[in-house]
Amino acid sequence: MIVELTVNGVPVTARVTNPGSLLDLLRDELGLPGSKNACEQGECGSCSVILDGELVCSCLVMAADAAGSSVTTVEGVSPDDGLHPVQEAMHHAGAVQCGFCTPGIVVAAVDLFARNAHPSSNEIKDALAGNICRCTGYGAIIRALEGVGATDEH
Amino acid sequence: MEIVHPNSIDEALAGLGDGAIPLAGGTDLMVEVNFGHIRPERVIGLRRLAELKEWDGQRIGAGVTWRRIETHGPKALAEAARTVGSPQIRNAGTIGGNLGTASPAGDGHPFLAAVGASIELASTASQRTLTWQEFFTGVKETARRPDELIMAVHLPAGLPERQCFGKIGIRNAMVIATVCAVVTRADDGKTTVALGSVAPTPIRATGAENMISSIGHPSAGDLVEFQRLVSEEVRPITDHRSTEEYRRHGAGVLARRLLERCLS
Ligand SMILES: Cc1cc2nc3c(=O)[nH]c(=O)nc-3n(C[C@H](O)[C@H](O)[C@H](O)COP(=O)(O)OP(=O)(O)OC[C@H]3O[C@@H](n4cnc5c(N)ncnc54)[C@H](O)[C@@H]3O)c2cc1C
Numbered sequence: 001m002i003v004e005l006t007v008n009g010v011p012v013t014a015r016v017t018n019p020g021s022l023l024d025l026l027r028d029e030l031g032l033p034g035s036k037n038a039c040e041q042g043e044c045g046s047c048s049v050i051l052d053g054e055l056v057c058s059c060l061v062m063a064a065d066a067a068g069s070s071v072t073t074v075e076g077v078s079p080d081d082g083l084h085p086v087q088e089a090m091h092h093a094g095a096v097q098c099g100f101c102t103p104g105i106v107v108a109a110v111d112l113f114a115r116n117a118h119p120s121s122n123e124i125k126d127a128l129a130g131n132i133c134r135c136t137g138y139g140a141i142i143r144a145l146e147g148v149g150a151t152d153e154h
Numbered sequence: 155m156e157i158v159h160p161n162s163i164d165e166a167l168a169g170l171g172d173g174a175i176p177l178a179g180g181t182d183l184m185v186e187v188n189f190g191h192i193r194p195e196r197v198i199g200l201r202r203l204a205e206l207k208e209w210d211g212q213r214i215g216a217g218v219t220w221r222r223i224e225t226h227g228p229k230a231l232a233e234a235a236r237t238v239g240s241p242q243i244r245n246a247g248t249i250g251g252n253l254g255t256a257s258p259a260g261d262g263h264p265f266l267a268a269v270g271a272s273i274e275l276a277s278t279a280s281q282r283t284l285t286w287q288e289f290f291t292g293v294k295e296t297a298r299r300p301d302e303l304i305m306a307v308h309l310p311a312g313l314p315e316r317q318c319f320g321k322i323g324i325r326n327a328m329v330i331a332t333v334c335a336v337v338t339r340a341d342d343g344k345t346t347v348a349l350g351s352v353a354p355t356p357i358r359a360t361g362a363e364n365m366i367s368s369i370g371h372p373s374a375g376d377l378v379e380f381q382r383l384v385s386e387e388v389r390p391i392t393d394h395r396s397t398e399e400y401r402r403h404g405a406g407v408l409a410r411r412l413l414e415r416c417l418s
Pocket residue numbers: 041042043175176177178179180181182183184185200216217237238239240243246247248249250251252253254255259260261262302303304305328329330331
């Protein structure tokens with residue numbers, strides 16, 4: 001079947017023949033490898049995207065079920081001429097080590113700031129409860145995001 | 155593979171049968187698909203079906219997500235919702251999908267058992283409402299026929315104000331319950347205790363309920379006896395998440411603590 005959806009504001013069409021995930025569609029068919037595949041069972045959050053306004057794990061969205069939907073991936077969060085404040089802050093705080101979790105954390109944080117401009121530390125931790133990072137111990141990530149919340153630039 | 159996106163309940167029901175599989179948030183179903191355990195040929199996509207998302211007082215549509223229940227549900231059900239997975243899981247996962255999977259560890263189930271909720275099912279031919287006891291028939295087994303959709307959960311009117319959910323797991327976020335439970339206590343003392351993850355289906359600890367319901371102001375000794383009765387009544391197993399002994403002990407302790415919270 002042919003699936004039409006909007007990805008990062010651009011209408012796209014893809015052929016889907018199996019019950020596979022939106023994550024596979026993004027990475028393998030649409031050439032958007034920013035969303036990472038680590039667990040395929042909703043545990044790690046490295047595949048996080050915003051689907052019709054909601055933060056979800058793209059590994060748990062059936063590609064065929066995304067027909068007609070609007071998806072924002074990590075490739076779509078930044079303005080053309082630079083980085084999103086979340087990316088900027090993580091970059092400066094050294095909140096990236098191996099970087100595998102980073103796209104999912106960026107998308108989850110972008111979603112958080114879109115709903116809550118000045119989250120508390122605990123709200124930041126709650127918002128990241130579905131994103132696993134094996135390297136940083138989370139300290140630098142949370143400090144970076146606290147810095148974003150302290151400004152009005154997002 | 156074929157997917158149908160019905161515009162109405164009637165269209166959804168007409169599409170069922172012939173091995174068609176309902177898909178709501180996908181947070182259970184897609185794990186099975188990704189791991190090659192099932193390979194659906196026909197899928198009925200329910201995610202955007204507005205009728206299933208209706209929430210009218212005591213009737214919660216099957217398509218209502220944990221995210222909405224977390225902010226709008228009755229106290230103990232909202233507390234349960236808050237512990238389901240992560241923000242990503244709660245944004246997608248629905249109460250209907252939780253019932254469709256009927257995992258013994260389903261966090262939505264103890265509340266339904268504690269308040270005596272019923273589950274509405276429909277097919278093109280019929281509509282029926284089952285008590286929670288009739289609905290849950292075993293580990294990941296329910297009375298739902300393949301041609302039926304879970305439509306909604308019905309809560310009784312006048313829920314006790316004092317109601318608490320609790321969950322024991324190996325960490326705080328993103329954890330499947332080792333034991334989960336809801337305790338409610340009405341003004342006249344009537345107490346209900348429902349537990350998950352300690353039997354093939356959610357269960358009520360009726361012996362403990364009867365004992366404590368007749369006591370207006372339970373003493374420390376009464377609470378110890380209540381805990382003992384709960385531990386005695388559960389039927390847990392040992393599996394990859396925990397042991398029978400730990401679950402039995404944990405069930406009693408958790409129920410006692412929830413009762414204390416209700417009493418305080
Ligand atoms: C990382 C992770 C963490 C999780 N944590 C928890 C947790 O803490 N607690 C917990 O209880 N669960 C947890 N779950 C399980 C899952 O999120 C819940 O059971 C959720 O409620 C399922 O809802 P869904 O809409 O995603 O269901 P789906 O996956 O869409 O469907 C689940 C099953 O129900 C059927 N179904 C769905 N809707 C209907 C309907 N209306 N009528 C008939 N059948 C239907 C489907 O065919 C399927 O068999 C977790 C899952 C993941 C991946």
